Each structure stands twice: as structure tokens, then as C-alpha cells.
Amino acid sequence: KSKMMIRTVQSRVVRLHRLLASASALTAADAAASSHHMLTTTRSTSSSNIKLTPPSLSHHPTTQPSRSFWSSSSSPEDDEPAKNTANKSPTSLLPVPPLTPSNISATSLLSNSTITSLQSLPEIKSALDILYSTNNHPTTNTSIEQVHSNLQRARDILQSIPELHSSTYLISMDLYTLSGQYELALENLARYNHHSLQQKGKNKRTLLLHLQFLKAKLYLLSGQFTLALSEYEDLLDTMEQRVQRQLKNQQRSEVQRGVSVIEGAATLSGVGLTKLLLVLHQDSTTATAASANEIIEAIETSTEMLLESRRDALRSPKHAELAIDLGIAASISLTNLGIAHCTLLGNKVKSIELWKQGLDMLDTILGDAMNTAMIIPRHKFIWMESIRARLHCDIACLLLGLENDDATKKQLEEDTLKHASEAAKKGLDIYDELINGAKILRGETDGSGSDDTTQDGNEDDDNKKEWERILQEEVKKKQAEDDEDKPPEVALSPLWIDYHRCESARALGLVAHCYAQAGAAVTSEGLFQSALDASSSYPFGQSLRSNSNVVVVDDGKGIAQSSPNLGLIARDVRLWYAMLCNNWEKRKGDADRLLADAQTIDTEMIFQGYSSEEEKKRVSGMISSLWLFCPLDFERK
Numbered sequence: 001k002s003k004m005m006i007r008t009v010q011s012r013v014v015r016l017h018r019l020l021a022s023a024s025a026l027t028a029a030d031a032a033a034s035s036h037h038m039l040t041t042t043r044s045t046s047s048s049n050i051k052l053t054p055p056s057l058s059h060h061p062t063t064q065p066s067r068s069f070w071s072s073s074s075s076p077e078d079d080e081p082a083k084n085t086a087n088k089s090p091t092s093l094l095p096v097p098p099l100t101p102s103n104i105s106a107t108s109l110l111s112n113s114t115i116t117s118l119q120s121l122p123e124i125k126s127a128l129d130i131l132y133s134t135n136n137h138p139t140t141n142t143s144i145e146q147v148h149s150n151l152q153r154a155r156d157i158l159q160s161i162p163e164l165h166s167s168t169y170l171i172s173m174d175l176y177t178l179s180g181q182y183e184l185a186l187e188n189l190a191r192y193n194h195h196s197l198q199q200k201g202k203n204k205r206t207l208l209l210h211l212q213f214l215k216a217k218l219y220l221l222s223g224q225f226t227l228a229l230s231e232y233e234d235l236l237d238t239m240e241q242r243v244q245r246q247l248k249n250q251q252r253s254e255v256q257r258g259v260s261v262i263e264g265a266a267t268l269s270g271v272g273l274t275k276l277l278l279v280l281h282q283d284s285t286t287a288t289a290a291s292a293n294e295i296i297e298a299i300e301t302s303t304e305m306l307l308e309s310r311r312d313a314l315r316s317p318k319h320a321e322l323a324i325d326l327g328i329a330a331s332i333s334l335t336n337l338g339i340a341h342c343t344l345l346g347n348k349v350k351s352i353e354l355w356k357q358g359l360d361m362l363d364t365i366l367g368d369a370m371n372t373a374m375i376i377p378r379h380k381f382i383w384m385e386s387i388r389a390r391l392h393c394d395i396a397c398l399l400l401g402l403e404n405d406d407a408t409k410k411q412l413e414e415d416t417l418k419h420a421s422e423a424a425k426k427g428l429d430i431y432d433e434l435i436n437g438a439k440i441l442r443g444e445t446d447g448s449g450s451d452d453t454t455q456d457g458n459e460d461d462d463n464k465k466e467w468e469r470i471l472q473e474e475v476k477k478k479q480a481e482d483d484e485d486k487p488p489e490v491a492l493s494p495l496w497i498d499y500h501r502c503e504s505a506r507a508l509g510l511v512a513h514c515y516a517q518a519g520a521a522v523t524s525e526g527l528f529q530s531a532l533d534a535s536s537s538y539p540f541g542q543s544l545r546s547n548s549n550v551v552v553v554d555d556g557k558g559i560a561q562s563s564p565n566l567g568l569i570a571r572d573v574r575l576w577y578a579m580l581c582n583n584w585e586k587r588k589g590d591a592d593r594l595l596a597d598a599q600t601i602d603t604e605m606i607f608q609g610y611s612s613e614e615e616k617k618r619v620s621g622m623i624s625s626l627w628l629f630c631p632l633d634f635e636r637k
Contacts, residue, residue, distance in 0.1 A: 092108070092112060092115075092636075093112045093115045093116065093119075094107065094108070094110075094115060094128065094132055094491075095132045095491040095492055095493040096379045096490055096491065096492050096493065096636050097131075097132065097493050097495065097636070098492075098493060098495050098496040098498075098499045098500075099379065099382075099383045099386075099633055099636065100386070100499050100503075100563070100565070101563075101565045101624075101625070101626060101627040101628070102221060102560075102562060102563035102564065102565050102566070103633070104173075104174060104177045104185075104214060104217065104218065104221075105174060105632075105636075106170040106173050106174050106177075106189070106192075106214055107128070107131065107170050107171055107174050108632060108635075108636060109170060109207070109210060109632070110167055110170065114163065114164065114167050115128075117164055118164060118167060118168075118171075121154045121157065121158075123150035123151060123153055123154040124151065124154050124168065124171065126147065126150065127147050127150065127151055127171050127175060128171065130144075130147060130175070130178075131171070131174050131175065131178065132493045132495070133493055133494040133495050133498075133539070144175055144178070144179050144540075147175060148172060148175060148176075151168055151171060151172055151175075154168060155168045155169075162195065162198070162199050163196075163199055165195065166191075166192050166195035166196045166199070167192075169188045169189070169191045169192035169195065170188070170189075170192050172184075172185075172188040173185045173188040173189050173192065176188065177218065177221075177562050178540050178561075178562050179540060179561055179562065180542075180560075180561030180562050182218050182219075182221060182222035183222070185218055186215065186218055186219075189211060189214065189215055189218070192211075193208075193211055209235075209263065209631070210630075210631065210632050212231055212234065212235060213235075213266065213270075213630035213631065213632065214630070214632070215231055216228045216231035216232055216235075216270055216274075216628075217628050217630065219231060220273070220274060220277070220628055221562070221563075221564055223281075223564070225274050225277045225278045225281060226278065228270070228274045229271070229274040229275065229278065231270075232267055232270040232271045232274060233271075235267045235270070236267060236271065239264065239267065260631060261305060261306065261309045261326065262306075262325065262326070262329055262629075262631050262634055263631050264302075264305060265302040265303075265305045265306050265329060265333065266302075266329075266628075266629055266630050266631060268298050268299070268301050268302040268305070269298070269299055269302045269333060269336060269628065269629065270628055271298045272295050272296070272297075272298030272299035272302070272336070272340065273299070273336060273626055273628055275291070275294065275295045275298070276295045276299075276339075276340055276343070276344070276623075276626075277623070277626075279291060279292075279295070279344070280343060280619050280620065280623065281619065292340075292344040292345060295340055295344060296337070296340050296341065296344065296345075299333065299336050299337045299340055300337060302333050303330060303333040303334055303337055306326050306327075306329050306330040306333055307326075307330050309326050310323050310326035310327050310330060313326055314368060317372050320368070320369070320372045320374040321374065323365075323368060324365055324368075324369065324374070324376060324380065325380075325634045327361055327362075327364065327365040327368075328365070328380065328383060328384060328387070328634075329629060329634070330358075330361055331358040331359075331361045331362050331365075331384070331387050331391075332387060332627045332629050333629075334354050334355065334357050334358035334361065335354075335355065335358055335387065335390065335391060335394065335625055335626075335627065336626055336627060337354050338350070338351040338352070338353075338354035338355045338358070338394065339351070339394070339622050339623060339625060339626055341354065342398060342403055342620075342622055343403070343404075343620050343622055343623070348398050348403075351394075351398060352395055352398060352399075355391045355394050355395050356395075358387070358391050359388060359391050359392075362384050362387065362388050365384065366384075377490055378490055378492070379490050379492055379636065382434060382492070382496065385430055385433070385434055386430075386434060386500060386503075388430055389426075389427045389430035389431050389434070389503075389507065390427075390503075390625050391625075392423045392424070392426045392427035392430070392507075393423070393424065393427040393506050393507050393510060393625070394622065394625050395420075395423040396420045396421075396423035396424035396427065396510045396514075397506075397510060397621070397622065398622075399412075399416055399417075399419055399420035399423065400412065400417075400420045400510065400513055400514070400517070402510075402513065402572070402576065402621070403620055403621070403622050404620045404622075411517065412517055417514060417517050417518065420510075420514055421511070421514040421518075424507060424510035424511045424513075424514055425511060427506075427507040427510070428504065428507035428508060428510075428511055431500055431501075431503065431504035431507050432504075434496075434497070434500040434504075435497055435500050435501050435504065495539075498537070498538060498539055499538075499563075499566070501534055501537050502534060502535060502537055502538045502560060502563075502566045502569070502570075503565075503566060503569060504534050505531040505532070505534035505535035505569050505570065505573050506531075506569045506572065506573065506624070508527050508528075508530050508531035508534060508573070509527070509528065509531040509569075509572065509573035509576050509577070511527055512524045512525075512526075512527035512528045512531060512576070512577075512580075513576050513579075513580075515527065516579075516580045516583075521580065521584060524580055525577075525580065528573065528576070528577040528580065531573040531577070532573060532574070532577070535559065535566070535569055535570035535573055536557065536558050536559055536570065537557055538557060538558065538559065538560040538563075538566060539557055540560070540561065540562065541557055541558030541559050541560050541561060542558045542559055542561050543557075543558040543559075544558070544559065544597050544600055544601070559601065564624075565624045565625075565626075566624075567601055568619075568621050568623065568624040569621070569624050570601055571598045571601040571602060571618075571621065572598075572621040572624070574594045574595070574597050574598040574601075575594070575595070575598050575618075575621075577594050578590075578591040578592075578594040578595045578598070579591075581594065598618075602618060
């Protein structure tokens with residue numbers, strides 16, 4: 001059934017490209033008079049493949065475009081929400097949730113007025129406090145089940161107010177997701193969908209789009225890859241219908257809202273990633289060249305769409321914010337593409353090349369923002385840095401040969417170990433700053449002074465220290481100034497730090513493995529112990545020593561129940577630690593215990609869908625970096 005679905009999706013992608021080519025032909029006649037940014041497509045003379053070419057945004061410098069890829073005009077139904085978005089306060093009443101591969105945060109769909117009304121009820125306010133950790137992890141012994149009971153009581157009270165009543169289902173959905181209860185989360189999503197569509201004044205098309213992306217992601221997080229792929233097939237079908245309507249409306253000189261670039265790229269990425277996980281789950285060794293090419297083609301097309309759209313956006317300073325979002329999405333897509341090349345084709349060189357391209361893209365975003373005097377919002381900068389850390393860890397993991405269950409045990413070449421150590425250390429340094437703040441603001445330096453004893457080497461080291469001192473003074477001076485042009489500070493949920501602390505276990509484990517390869521077993525073990533602690537530090541987690549799945553707010557730390565990404569990291573650091581113990585005299589008992597814990601994570605927690613069916617072979621830990629992004633990720637305010 002899943003193979004048939006993959007072929008069906010592939011045919012839909014091809015048909016969609018053909019429809020877009022037809023739409024482009026109709027648009028060409030009146031392109032000069034049109035103020036809408038349409039997609040153009042060209043056909044190569046040497047190939048039957050259609051090349052997607054994003055519109056040139058610089059053609060209409062006086063018009064502020066939306067993120068529309070095939071059409072930026074809106075139907076009357078969609079115009080009003082767009083205006084409200086443009087005029088509303090840039091910040092939400094709720095803190096920005098952590099933008100991570102496993103993030104859902106359906107409550108981000110709620111408006112400020114709805115949130116204000118909901119918070120008047122103590123039962124709902126306490127639930128939001130837990131979701132966003134606004135009280136920095138309350139110390140009461142309130143379990144998730146008790147919060148759900150309180151929410152049901154609030155729901156009964158709000159029965160006569162449909163909008164507020166339906167909104168409580170989104171809160172329940174987020175709470176169930178936080179504790180890894182995906183079936184109940186999906187049930188509450190369906191209830192919200194049912195109630196909200198009966199209300200008037202809703203931008204139903206956009207709402208349905210966001211809900212379907214969230215539904216697909218919930219299926220993927222729970223390991224139900226076939227159902228996730230089905231949702232993306234529906235999204236592709238909807239995109240086809242919208243393009244067909246666009247063709248008819250253009251013939252009648254009418255306008256209609258098209259599909260945004262991030263929406264289209266997210267859908268194609270979703271198709272590619274769910275097909276990839278299906279293949280890895282069933283048996284990666286039986287993946288045919290055709291199926292591998294289909295997967296890579298979907299993710300590659302998504303990446304090209306984002307990169308080309310970003311190049312067009314950069315032509316006008318008015319589109320600087322759009323260029324940042326497209327660049328972030330492109331860096332995520334490059335991460336995904338590298339993992340596909342690694343896990344399907346075993347092409348390490350291509351994977352590292354793509355990941356370095358992703359790192360270059362993040363550097364370019366910062367450079368472009370500086371050139372255009374664009375201030376990158378704090379949450380987006382932190383988002384970018386977390387992607388950067390993940391890319392460095394991916395490179396180190398591949399160089400160390402830890403990308404699969406059959407990790408190499410032979411001694412690495414000195415040059416390879418050196419480059420792996422550098423990448424792992426860079427990742428760990430970034431996580432340190434994400435958790436503890438910038439080193440320069442803490443009065444620290446990276447400590448990586450030159451080892452040269454020559455005069456030139458000493459001078460370079462002195463110059464570096466002097467520049468760091470000057471920069472530190474300037475940063476402190478800037479912080480003390482009252483900059484009127486500075487945008488309002490966006491409140492961030494403390495869960496950002498919790499997630500990054502948990503994710504930093506991977507970087508700690510990679511650095512530890514480098515020390516083990518260099519023969520420094522004692523130092524390696526100390527780092528592995530820190531990695532174990534970090535991987536089990538999530539505030540809404542489950543202890544390996546307990547079978548209870550009841551999450552207690554004050555003492556519920558453990559392995560994250562809501563994130564396969566973090567779960568795979570927790571599993572991997574135990575596998576790597578076991579490798580060290582196996583090579584250490586009289587440590588086989590510790591190695592066996594660590595391997596048993598890794599097996600527990602694989603089979604008894606929430607990651608059953610991520611384990612290979614082939615003799616329970618472990619799926620590659622590289623997929624902990626996969627990110628199924630969606631349009632809602634880029635609308636957090």
C-alpha cells in the first residue's frame with residue numbers, strides 16, 4: 001500500500017509541474033500589466049524536465065509582496081487576515097515556542113484577543129503556564145492528567161461561547177503532544193477542526209492548511225509514516241486544484257490566491273521525508289535506485305525553489321525579511337537533502353558538501369541582514385544558530401563513521417579525526433551559547449588562541465584578544481543605549497533552553513567519541529556522563545528507570561516523550577558510550593547496561609515507528625536532524 005502511495009504522489013508532482021507550466025503560459029501575455037508575483041517555468045531543450053523559476057520580486061518595487069510563490073494576490077476571503085497581520089502588534093501575548101524539528105505549538109494559531117479571554121479562567125491559565133513554562137516550570141505537583149481535567153471543566157463553562165470553547169481543544173492538543181500522547185492529540189485536533197469550521201468569520205482556507213500540516217507532522221512524530229504521506233498527498237492534490245482554478249480565473253481575468261513558496265516547499269519536503277522514513281523503516285537495504293531518486297528529487301526540488309526565490313527576494317531591500325525566512329527554510333532543506341544522500345546512497349562527500357552549503361547560507365543571511373540594516377528577530381537568530389549546530393554535528397557524525405548501527409570501530413586517520421573534532425567542538429560551542437548566553441557577554445573567550453610560538457603568531461593572538469575586548473565593550477554600550485528603532489523584544493519560552501540542553505547531548509557525545517579515538521578514555525567518559533545527563537534533562541520526560549508515563553511538572557525530567565529527535569539522540573549517546581566501555585577492561589557490564597537502555601528507548605518508549613522492521617535493526621541516528629518544516633513555523637511572532 002505504501003509503495004503504491006509513493007508512486008501516486010510522484011505522478012501528482014509531475015502533473016502539478018505541468019499545470020504550472022500551463023499557468024505560466026497564460027500569465028505571460030499580461031505579465032507586464034500584472035502586479036502579482038507569479039511563478040514562471042521554463043523547459044530545457046535537452047531534457048523533458050521542467051525547471052521551476054521563482055518570480056522576480058524586483059519588478060514591482062513599490063508593492064510589498066506576501067510569501068506567495070505562484071500568486072501573491074488574495075481572494076476577498078483571504079484579504080482581511082492579511083491586513084490584520086500587517087497591522088497587528090509584532091509580538092504575541094504568549095512566548096514564542098521553541099522552533100525545533102519536533103515542535104507543534106498549535107496554540108500559536110490563537111489570536112491575542114482569544115488568549116486574553118481564555119486566560120481569565122485559572123484552569124486555562126495554568127495549562128498555558130505549563131505549555132510555555134511562563135512560571136519557569138511550576139513547583140506544584142500538578143500532573144498533565146489533572147490539567148486536562150481542569151481544561152474539561154473550563155470547556156464546559158465556555159460551551160456558550162463557540163470560539164473560546166473550540167480553542168480549548170488546541171490547548172489540549174499541545175498538552176497531549178508534550179507528553180507524547182499523539183492519538184489523543186490528533187483526536188483534539190479533529191474536534192477543533194469540527195467546531196471551528198462551524199463558526200463564521202474564520203479564514204477557513206488558511207486555517208485548514210495549517211491544521212493539515214500539523215496533522216501530517218503529528219503522524220510523522222508518532223511513526224505513522226504512511227498516514228503522514230497520505231496527508232501530503234492530499235496537500236498536493238489541493239495544490240493541483242488551486243492551480244487549475246488559477247488557470248480558469250486567469251482566462252476570465254480574475255485573481256485568486258496562489259500557493260506560497262514555503263507552503264509549496266514544505267509540501268514537497270514532506271513528501272520526500274515521509275517516503276524516506278518509510279524506506280528506512282521497512283528495510284533500507286532494499287531501497288531501489290528509482291525510489292531513492294524519487295525521494296531525493298522531491299527534497300531537491302523543494303531546496304531549489306527556496307534558493308531561487310531567495311535570490312529574487314534579495315533584489316529589493318523591501319523583501320529583506322522574506323529573504324531571511326527563505327534562507328532559513330533553505331538551510332533546513334539542505335540539511336534534509338544531505339541526510340537523504342547519506343542514508344539512501346551512502347554518499348558522504350555529497351552530504352558534507354550540502355551541509356557546508358547550509359552553513360554558508362546561514363552566514364550569508366547574517367551578511368545580507370547587515371548590508372540591508374535588517375534586524376533579525378531574536379527567535380529567528382536563535383533558530384538559525386540551532387540549525388548551524390545541528391549541521392556541524394551532522395558533519396562530525398559522518399566523519400566519525402557513526403551514521404548507522406554498524407559504526408566503524410577501526411582507528412580513524414589523524415586528519416579525519418582532526419576535522420571531526422573541529423566540527424563537533426563548533427557544535428558544542430554553539431549549544432553552550434544557546435543555553436548559557438553569548439560567551440562575549442559572559443566575559444569569556446573561546447580559548448582557541450594560536451599555538452604558534454613565533455612573533456607573528458603571538459601578534460595575531462594579541463590582536464584577536466584586543467578585538468574581543470573592544471567588541472565586548474561595544475556590545476555592553478549598545479545594550480545600555482535606548483535605541484528607538486529597536487523592534488519590541490519577543491518573549492521566548494524557557495523550553496528553548498530545555499530543548500537545546502537536551503539536544504546538546506549529541507555534540508557532547510561526538511566530542512567524547514573524538515577523545516576516545518585519540519586515546520583519552522578518562523576525558524571521554526566524563527563527557528559521556530555529561531551527555532547522558534543532558535539527554536535525560538527534558539522537563540516533560542520519562543525516566544528509563546520508571547515505567548510510569550505520568551508527567552509531573554516539578555520532577556518529571558527525563559528523555560523527551562514528545563520528540564523522536566531527542567529520543568534518537570539519547571539512544572545514540574548510550575550506544576557510543578557502550579563502544580567506549582567495550583574497549584575498556586572490566587567495563588563490559590556497563591556496556592551491556594547502556595546497550596539495554598538504548599534498546600529500551602528504541603522499543604518501549606515512543607520510537608517504535610522509527611525502528612527498522614528488518615530484525616529490529618536500529619534506524620540511523622542521522623534522522624534526528626530531519627526537519628519537517630511547515631508555513632506556521634515562519635509565522636511565529
